[in-house]
Amino acid sequence: MEAFKILFSTSTGLMSLGVIVFIIGMGWFFARMFARKMREDGEAAKTTEAAQQR
16 A cells, blocks of 8 residues: 555656556557558458459
8 A cells, every 4th residue: 555655645656657647548549540550451452452353
């Protein structure tokens, strides 16, 4: 419990908490962005493949 007290009450702890939240948010953002790009690339590849077969 002492660790939580330090995390939420000292400037160093609050900065660490901010960094932790930022890194988690950045990971969420990149995961969504990469998933969207992979989906778009897969759709573009299917379109190109279908056009080449004609």
